[in-house]
Amino acid sequence: MNYEFSDKVTGLQPSAIREILKFTSDPTVISLAAGNPAPEAFPVKEIAEITERLLKTNPVDALQYSITEGYTPLRETMKERMAASGCFNPDSDDLIITSGAQQANELSCKVLLNEGDTLICEAPSFIGSLNAFKSYHVNLVGVEMDSDGMNLEALETALKNANKPKLIYIIPNFQNPTGLCTSLEKRKAVYELAKKYGVMILEDNPYGDIRFAGKDIPSIKSMDKDGIVIYSGTFSKVLAPGLRVGYVSAPKPIIQKIVVCKQVSDVHTNIMAQIICDEYMRNYDMNAHLEEIRAIYRHKCGLMISKIDKNFSDKITCTRPEGGLFIWATLPENCDMMSFCKTAVEKYKVAVVPGTAFLIDDNETSHSFRLNFSTPTDEQLVKGCEILGKLSKEMFD
Amino acid sequence: MNYEFSDKVTGLQPSAIREILKFTSDPTVISLAAGNPAPEAFPVKEIAEITERLLKTNPVDALQYSITEGYTPLRETMKERMAASGCFNPDSDDLIITSGAQQANELSCKVLLNEGDTLICEAPSFIGSLNAFKSYHVNLVGVEMDSDGMNLEALETALKNANKPKLIYIIPNFQNPTGLCTSLEKRKAVYELAKKYGVMILEDNPYGDIRFAGKDIPSIKSMDKDGIVIYSGTFSKVLAPGLRVGYVSAPKPIIQKIVVCKQVSDVHTNIMAQIICDEYMRNYDMNAHLEEIRAIYRHKCGLMISKIDKNFSDKITCTRPEGGLFIWATLPENCDMMSFCKTAVEKYKVAVVPGTAFLIDDNETSHSFRLNFSTPTDEQLVKGCEILGKLSKEMFD
Numbered sequence: 001m002n003y004e005f006s007d008k009v010t011g012l013q014p015s016a017i018r019e020i021l022k023f024t025s026d027p028t029v030i031s032l033a034a035g036n037p038a039p040e041a042f043p044v045k046e047i048a049e050i051t052e053r054l055l056k057t058n059p060v061d062a063l064q065y066s067i068t069e070g071y072t073p074l075r076e077t078m079k080e081r082m083a084a085s086g087c088f089n090p091d092s093d094d095l096i097i098t099s100g101a102q103q104a105n106e107l108s109c110k111v112l113l114n115e116g117d118t119l120i121c122e123a124p125s126f127i128g129s130l131n132a133f134k135s136y137h138v139n140l141v142g143v144e145m146d147s148d149g150m151n152l153e154a155l156e157t158a159l160k161n162a163n164k165p166k167l168i169y170i171i172p173n174f175q176n177p178t179g180l181c182t183s184l185e186k187r188k189a190v191y192e193l194a195k196k197y198g199v200m201i202l203e204d205n206p207y208g209d210i211r212f213a214g215k216d217i218p219s220i221k222s223m224d225k226d227g228i229v230i231y232s233g234t235f236s237k238v239l240a241p242g243l244r245v246g247y248v249s250a251p252k253p254i255i256q257k258i259v260v261c262k263q264v265s266d267v268h269t270n271i272m273a274q275i276i277c278d279e280y281m282r283n284y285d286m287n288a289h290l291e292e293i294r295a296i297y298r299h300k301c302g303l304m305i306s307k308i309d310k311n312f313s314d315k316i317t318c319t320r321p322e323g324g325l326f327i328w329a330t331l332p333e334n335c336d337m338m339s340f341c342k343t344a345v346e347k348y349k350v351a352v353v354p355g356t357a358f359l360i361d362d363n364e365t366s367h368s369f370r371l372n373f374s375t376p377t378d379e380q381l382v383k384g385c386e387i388l389g390k391l392s393k394e395m396f397d
Numbered sequence: 398m399n400y401e402f403s404d405k406v407t408g409l410q411p412s413a414i415r416e417i418l419k420f421t422s423d424p425t426v427i428s429l430a431a432g433n434p435a436p437e438a439f440p441v442k443e444i445a446e447i448t449e450r451l452l453k454t455n456p457v458d459a460l461q462y463s464i465t466e467g468y469t470p471l472r473e474t475m476k477e478r479m480a481a482s483g484c485f486n487p488d489s490d491d492l493i494i495t496s497g498a499q500q501a502n503e504l505s506c507k508v509l510l511n512e513g514d515t516l517i518c519e520a521p522s523f524i525g526s527l528n529a530f531k532s533y534h535v536n537l538v539g540v541e542m543d544s545d546g547m548n549l550e551a552l553e554t555a556l557k558n559a560n561k562p563k564l565i566y567i568i569p570n571f572q573n574p575t576g577l578c579t580s581l582e583k584r585k586a587v588y589e590l591a592k593k594y595g596v597m598i599l600e601d602n603p604y605g606d607i608r609f610a611g612k613d614i615p616s617i618k619s620m621d622k623d624g625i626v627i628y629s630g631t632f633s634k635v636l637a638p639g640l641r642v643g644y645v646s647a648p649k650p651i652i653q654k655i656v657v658c659k660q661v662s663d664v665h666t667n668i669m670a671q672i673i674c675d676e677y678m679r680n681y682d683m684n685a686h687l688e689e690i691r692a693i694y695r696h697k698c699g700l701m702i703s704k705i706d707k708n709f710s711d712k713i714t715c716t717r718p719e720g721g722l723f724i725w726a727t728l729p730e731n732c733d734m735m736s737f738c739k740t741a742v743e744k745y746k747v748a749v750v751p752g753t754a755f756l757i758d759d760n761e762t763s764h765s766f767r768l769n770f771s772t773p774t775d776e777q778l779v780k781g782c783e784i785l786g787k788l789s790k791e792m793f794d
Contacts, residue, residue: 063637240460
């Protein structure tokens with residue numbers, strides 16, 4: 001049988017990262033290619049306590065159908081926390097629970113864009129979001145990144161010239177894959193440009209809570225006087241990603257449409273996981289927990305940077321992130337990034353992700369690759385950087 | 398700010414059931430309007446045991462990111478179970494875990510239909526699926542139901558005349574909302590018609606395991622020699638719906654596309670819930686558990702039918718389901734169904750769902766309403782039927 005698929009999904013391929021990750025199922029491969037939080041950062045004991053108590057005292061609430069908007073006490077907790085950080089405006093916004101930030105980002109695209117409308121994003125950007133947007137057959141336009149965020153001239157050109165621009169997608173904190181932060185100045189400028197051209201902003205902030213150096217920068221959402229910013233967040237990096245609990249805060253009419261789409265997508269998010277997130281914040285010290293996580297990542301990022309500095313060819317330049325999970329390494333134009341990544345995994349059993357995986361069209365050229373420091377053990381991280389360093393010197397020096 | 402939404406979602410409204418369910422938040426209202434499984438059917442003790450053991454012995458696997466296709470041991474268990482019932486063909490099919498059957502049904506539509514293509518469904522049908530299909534801006538065509546399933550002439554007319562028919566959506570066992578079963582003869586005929594007109598079938602079977610009378614009828618999937626049937630199921634009615642775990646079995650190329658779409662929708666289904674379902678089937682007696690659930694629903698359905706027979710006006714005819722959660726009550730054409738439902742909830746505090754809620758266009762006329770026997774307690778069920786009976790006699794006799 002020759003199956004015919006919808007135009008939306010005909011060209012959609014599994015994420016290119018998967019091809020690399022195939023190698024990582026070999027236990028002898030050191031993977032610096034993942035994006036998983038460090039398992040030692042999961043509050044296992046507390047989650048076990050909450051779950052045991054819950055299934056003893058209130059099992060039906062944890063197992064029965066629930067409402068699409070999310071577990072009401074968790075929504076209240078998050079509204080308070082988000083209002084405190086300027087990411088929720090009690091007068092005009094609503095906030096709901098989603099199945100990870102992935103769902104929040106996907107549904108924002110579904111409710112706002114017709115097929116062919118333009119969504120503007122950073123280039124490179126998070127492949128999971130890019131594929132979500134592609135699955136609605138929208139026109140994706142990438143804007144090149146400077147070290148302090150999107151290039152503003154390129155952004156304005158895109159806003160002027162694109163077919164029906166509707167949404168700017170941006171990860172302002174420790175962006176995936178580059179690890180870069182958008183400066184306060186640029187956040188303001190992006191906001192003003194969105195306003196000028198009548199488009200909305202989708203601010204995706206999965207990593208904001210794991211800043212381990214430098215100072216917090218106000219979110220774009222906190223500048224929103226015009227009701228044009230949708231803000232998504234997640235418990236994946238601060239509690240545990242297997243729970244699949246995220247949230248989205250936006251002007252009420254937007255949230256109403258997202259709720260209708262979420263209802264037809266999965267009815268509601270796993271309710272036990274929602275209660276776990278809420279009880280954790282109510283009964284344990286979330287801020288102390290965040291400090292612990294930040295210490296783990298501060299250590300791991302520092303270790304990776306020191307090993308890069310010691311071992312890598314001088315031809316490779318790397319970002320120095322102040323938070324998040326990733327470092328972005330860039331080769332000179334005359335060096336073959338893809339051959340480096342392939343040799344590393346096939347011959348030396350160290351996996352990184354080729355930069356092409358984060359482009360709108362992965363046939364385009366990239367001279368960069370992504371390194372992850374959150375998932376490997378310290379030992380793997382050190383050994384992996386030594387091997388990559390040796391190979392880089394062999395190939396490029 | 399005046400927000401512009403995509404054409405897909407502009408006309409999409411929250412399910413009409415919600416308007417009725419609003420009244421049911423009043424604790425003095427007796428709700429026969431829900432669709433929740435009976436909470437006494439949840440295996441609470443076993444789920445608590447599994448969860449406690451899991452978070453002690455294997456917490457990272459239960460909390461870390463996992464693969465989109467689902468927890469491998471659960472997929473293996475379900476492939477075996479589904480192969481045994483003819484719903485999985487090991488040679489040509491694949492099977493993945495979804496966030497409820499809702500997600501399986503939604504993504505089947507997303508991967509197969511362009512905007513404007515036709516999806517044919519039973520009329521009336523499950524509102525959650527109808528809204529999912531509508532959210533992709535497809536053309537929905539309803540086929541009237543006989544007591545043994547879709548009217549075949551009407552189905553063939555729809556297949557002949559509709560714009561690009563791509564998919565027939567059918568709930569052959571104890572359909573929501575009617576409680577009716579499609580006969581074996583009609584299952585065969587629907588399959589042959591689908592084949593003749595080159596369309597696929599989406600067979601949704603959430604209630605098949607809760608047959609409490611009569612004999613199982615083979616699934617349409619079990620007749621599939623041509624690779625044209627997608628089969629979706631769920632743990633919502635047999636374990637607990639708050640877990641949000643379902644599954645879908647289909648020819649491999651279809652599953653490949655659904656996986657890509659699931660990846661961008663929620664990355665994967667809550668992993669702890671998936672492990673709970675798998676461990677339950679491996680370590681406890683699922684068949685004995687199903688017998689217990691069937692006994693609960695056999696009792697509740699029988700109780701409701703006896704109270705309907707005793708109390709309702711003779712003008713009302715009701716289906717006599719052999720499984721599932723619902724009874725469908727129909728008034729003569731000259732009786733005002735909507736006024737009956739409104740008076741029942743507003744004046745007498747008993748909620749049922751008006752039949753219009755299950756039509757493609759809820760401005761169409763219906764003379765039926767849906768009664769649920771799984772959620773109310775026995776006492777509520779008896780009292781609710783007595784009140785509805787009294788009102789029906791006042792209004793119609």
